[in-house]
Amino acid sequence: MQLSTIPKDSIINMAEENGGQVVSNFLLHGLKIKNDTGENIILKDISFELYSAGVAVKQVTYQGKYLDNAVENFAENNGWLCKDIGAKLFLGEEDFWNAECFAKSVVMNENQETGIFNEYFITVHESAIDELRIKVAYDKFGEKHVQELSVPLVQYENKNQYIFPLKGSISTCGHYKSLLDHRQHYSMEFAIDMAQYNVEQKLSYKENMSKEDYVVYGKDVLAIADGEVVDCYHSFEITTSWNWSERKPFIDQYGFMPAQCGNHIVLKHDNEEYSFYGHLATDSLTVKKGDKVKQGQVIAKVGHTGMSGCPHLHFQLMDGPDFLADRGLPCSFSNIRNVDGDRISLIEEENIIVHAE
Template sequence: MEILTSPKDSIINVVRSVADKVESDFYLRLLILRNTLTVPININTLTFKIMSQGKNVKEITYREDILADRVKSGIEELNCYRENIVSECIGMEKFWNDSNIATSTTIESGKQFVFMGEHFKLLNETIVDELIISITYVENETEKVLNCKMPVIEYKNKNKYIFPVKGTWIATDIYSTIDSHRWCYNSEFAFDLGQLDNNLLFINKDYMDNVDFVHYGKKVVAIADGEVVDCFTRFPEHSLGYPNKMSKEEYDKLEEKYGPIARTCGNYVIIKHLYDEYSVYCHMIPESLTVNIGDRVGQGQVIGKIGNSGNSICPHLHFHLMDGKDILSAKGLPCYFTNIKNIFNQFIDLPDEDGMIIIAE
């Protein structure tokens, strides 16, 4: 029997102080149980033990009926991924086909049981630092237990970063909205940025032009010194708003021409910073990039302008940090900033509420 997970070796924990306690927030993207035996097994329970300083602070147990439902929904989700971006979504190459995935809690020899997407968020006196996965199963009428321990770590940036735009912005689709960027391995801690109009509204009416958005064409800056290791500037924009987004057929043709990264990111820049942290800026205006691959950039240097290219329904900046150059395989990282405040003029370091107002100095 073998347990595989995504992420593989450890889970990143976003930690916040809430009143007199600590909030831990972390996400197990994928759990695979492979039956390496010569006989079938049947899973009875799956238990997550949440640990802090060696103490079990919470347990979550799924029994056979719920697990059967999760298996079916997991298979449906896996089959939604386009094959050339699987690793971008789940952090591993495609491992399944119709013949090797179990469709119930009974796992035949050589098949694998898949459990997708478990979000953990809890308050405690101390930070969560370990997740123990415990699976009980029946083999030849004997109940057995298989355990797997995963470190849960609070990631600290190795560099000092400034926000990728200046002024007042609204941050959406942040890590707390787990049905948005967080489902994707490379951009788990990504967020999108736009601006409100003079009436404090984010306008998104049918048939708007891109220039109707107040942030269209605003400057994007490098969050720290570094080297441009990848960029693209020729992906066309949507000329209007959501109803006129390109069809799948148009996207497929553009992907054949420019590749899967441009299809998703549109016009983008990836910058390598010290200690192997990489910042990603997406959806910019065609030909607006001011940098090329190999260029050295300084913190605060303009690298492009906000647009509506790639997988985008309106002008905005998608931003995230990751641990490698290749957006199709790198792991997403939290990015903490030194120069932002909230609407109450309080210094913060991370957008942590969906739709929050961010003021960047």
């Protein structure tokens, strides 16, 4: 039995202390279970065991009718995760799963496979969860076998010091505690959308607002640290639809990135961390590929291009320059405060306002 995961090497745990306990919060994007035993087998259960410093803390198990349903639903609903944009956006790669080999029941023929997509874990313990043990039990010729895989959990520390990409009081949303927003995508797991309210604390405040009516539209976008422009696009003028059939013609004509993210910039920083800025205003970029930038330098203006619900900045940090292949990373900032005026570094709550100096 072959077990494979995404991420492959380790999972980032967004652990935080709360009331003397630690809340662990992490996501397994994908688990592949492939029958490579050379014989037909019967899948009996899939268990996820959570450990902290070698101590078992919690177990989540699919078995019985729940396992039956999980295997059937996976085969019926997840073929789109095997190829093309869907696979890249959600898993960072194609061909992790092979839809032609999906098992439709717990009776798995040779070389058939099944899996788990986007399994979320949130648990409270006296210390952070630092290991996920996956155990898959199956019967072969009436004998029980168990295949195990251990995946370490890490609490990621940024390798560079970053400033917030906008100045002033900024509303933030779509971050990692919004489980079905950015987080379910591989590179966007820790992405943040940034907008701005007017003096009445409203984002939308009148009928038929134009993009210029939004407070954040045209606001300066800043480089979060010294770096080099490794990718950018500046001339896309369109706000595309959430509807795939309506967006597809723009993808065919302009490419996926402009149609999805509009005008955008990718900066390479020291220690293999990369920042991404999306939905930028058309022809507002002040940099081009190959340019060196300094921390705080204006690199563009906030826009409303690509798949954008309203004018805002889409921001994320990655471990490489490729929006469709590289892994999302948490990003801490050195110059933000919360609404109480307390200095914070990591945005740990959904829909909060921060002030960037």
